[in-house]
Amino acid sequence: MLFDKFKTMADFQAELAQREVTPFGAVTEQILSATEGVVEGHKVILAGTNNYLGLSYDPRCIAAAQAAAARWGTGTTGSRLANGSFAEHEALEREIAAFYGVDNAIVFSTGYSATMGMCSTLAGPGEVILLDADSHASIYAGVTLSGADIIRYKHNDPDDLAKRMRRLGDRANQALIIAEGIYSMLGDVAPLQEIAAVKREYGGYLLVDEAHSMGVLGATGRGAAQAAGVEADIDFTVGTFSKSLGSIGGYCVSPHAELEAIRFCIKAYIFTASSSPSVIASTREALRIIGAEPERRSRVWDNARRLYDGLKALGLPVGPTASPVVAVEMVDRSRTIDCWKALMEAGVYVNLVIPPASPSTNFLLRNSVSAAHSSEQIDTIISAYADLKEAGLFDPAEAA
Amino acid sequence: MTEYRAYLDFLYSTLESHNKKNLELTESTHLVADIGLSSLEVMEFIEKIEDHFDISIPLNILPDVNTIGELAKKVQELNP
Numbered sequence: 001m002l003f004d005k006f007k008t009m010a011d012f013q014a015e016l017a018q019r020e021v022t023p024f025g026a027v028t029e030q031i032l033s034a035t036e037g038v039v040e041g042h043k044v045i046l047a048g049t050n051n052y053l054g055l056s057y058d059p060r061c062i063a064a065a066q067a068a069a070a071r072w073g074t075g076t077t078g079s080r081l082a083n084g085s086f087a088e089h090e091a092l093e094r095e096i097a098a099f100y101g102v103d104n105a106i107v108f109s110t111g112y113s114a115t116m117g118m119c120s121t122l123a124g125p126g127e128v129i130l131l132d133a134d135s136h137a138s139i140y141a142g143v144t145l146s147g148a149d150i151i152r153y154k155h156n157d158p159d160d161l162a163k164r165m166r167r168l169g170d171r172a173n174q175a176l177i178i179a180e181g182i183y184s185m186l187g188d189v190a191p192l193q194e195i196a197a198v199k200r201e202y203g204g205y206l207l208v209d210e211a212h213s214m215g216v217l218g219a220t221g222r223g224a225a226q227a228a229g230v231e232a233d234i235d236f237t238v239g240t241f242s243k244s245l246g247s248i249g250g251y252c253v254s255p256h257a258e259l260e261a262i263r264f265c266i267k268a269y270i271f272t273a274s275s276s277p278s279v280i281a282s283t284r285e286a287l288r289i290i291g292a293e294p295e296r297r298s299r300v301w302d303n304a305r306r307l308y309d310g311l312k313a314l315g316l317p318v319g320p321t322a323s324p325v326v327a328v329e330m331v332d333r334s335r336t337i338d339c340w341k342a343l344m345e346a347g348v349y350v351n352l353v354i355p356p357a358s359p360s361t362n363f364l365l366r367n368s369v370s371a372a373h374s375s376e377q378i379d380t381i382i383s384a385y386a387d388l389k390e391a392g393l394f395d396p397a398e399a400a
Numbered sequence: 401m402t403e404y405r406a407y408l409d410f411l412y413s414t415l416e417s418h419n420k421k422n423l424e425l426t427e428s429t430h431l432v433a434d435i436g437l438s439s440l441e442v443m444e445f446i447e448k449i450e451d452h453f454d455i456s457i458p459l460n461i462l463p464d465v466n467t468i469g470e471l472a473k474k475v476q477e478l479n480p
Contacts, residue, residue: 128458133443144460149458149460150458150459150460151456151457151458151459152459164456167454167455167456168456360440361440
């Protein structure tokens with residue numbers, strides 16, 4: 001039967017319904033601020049939104065979107081290659097290129113299509129892609145479509161990457177290496193200095209996905225490569241507008257002039273409608289704001305450290321270092337679901353992550369902090385976790 | 401070039417620690433359906449092969465590999 005392979009998922013959904021939890025696709029019924037809303041009937045602190053700089057509800061971004069909708073209409077109704085390139089899209093491409101200090105940029109309709117599109121197009125049959133084992137699903141989807149030989153290197157392990165580049169021999173200098181700035185599930189940062197050094201030794205091209213690090217890392221918020229001081233080694237930077245910039249869409253920027261020709265070869269760019277002008281306008285305003293208000297970056301890191309330190313002090317198994325993504329790793333699926341439900345009832349919305357979306361067989365309570373969170377809100381989140389611990393919902397085996 | 405038999409022997413010996421059902425391993429033994437390797441165990445097993453022969457096995461050849469014999473042939477092709 002065509003549908004047999006979906007039975008496991010259907011059974012899991014039935015289990016969740018029977019337990020009266022909706023971790024996947026929970027409906028937000030009201031947004032009260034960048035950090036508060038009503039989700040599935042619960043008034044909650046939003047601690048699982050990737051809204052790192054708190055710009056999703058910024059009045060200046062909202063006004064920019066409203067003005068653009070009034071001027072341009074609600075949608076472009078076409079591809080960037082047909083009727084869907086408005087002056088707004090071109091302006092954003094110039095501005096995101098300038099933000100990164102390069103000459104070439106492509107704006108995509110989603111972050112997924114930016115990453116998947118670039119990874120499916122840059123290398124092809126007979127060529128090689130080396131990707132981090134914990135890469136995002138959009139990267140895996142892209143490289144699978146590419147037809148290139150796909151080789152995984154161990155997560156955040158430059159030595160393993162170097163070993164695999166050495167094994168490629170003469171093919172290494174045409175290989176595409178892929179890494180992420182901040183990994184989305186555990187919040188760990190790629191060792192880009194060491195990865196860039198491997199590229200310098202063996203050749204090849206380096207693509208970095210800064211989806212979760214743009215706006216968060218680097219002196220001007222360009223991401224992990226800027227923070228590591230290796231931007232000169234990056235051939236392609238991809239990212240999203242749906243996190244720090246609070247809207248939706250994606251981008252690729254590059255110092256290579258060939259990006260303009262590559263644009264016309266990316267199916268995920270060509271065969272989809274372009275972003276609504278209102279979305280582009282709010283993104284442009286958000287990009288201006290992150291340049292003008294660097295204090296937002298300081299605040300998100302203050303909140304990240306506060307949450308990380310608080311959860312660690314409770315003895316919970318969090319990652320090795322503080323990051324705007326703070327994940328609590330658990331081994332028991334049922335208990336993780338109970339914790340997620342208890343957090344919702346305590347007024348805290350976080351992400352529940354199950355394999356294979358998590359990078360191991362573990363389950364995650366994934367928290368993401370925002371510059372817009374107050375210290376009191378962070379303390380409320382920590383307190384909700386303390387109550388879970390008090391209630392015996394964390395197994396001692398799961399303690400850090 | 402290493403003989404096909406040598407690849408098979410290496411795969412047999414490496415799989416022994418995963419052979420919890422004590423199956424008699426042959427070329428036609430299925431890695432997942434018979435031995436029951438999990439996806440994580442498959443990746444660990446592949447890594448052992450890669451390090452032993454100092455090769456990288458592309459992910460995209462794995463969907464065509466089901467049995468020990470098929471894997472031995474692929475590894476031989478990748479290690480000229």
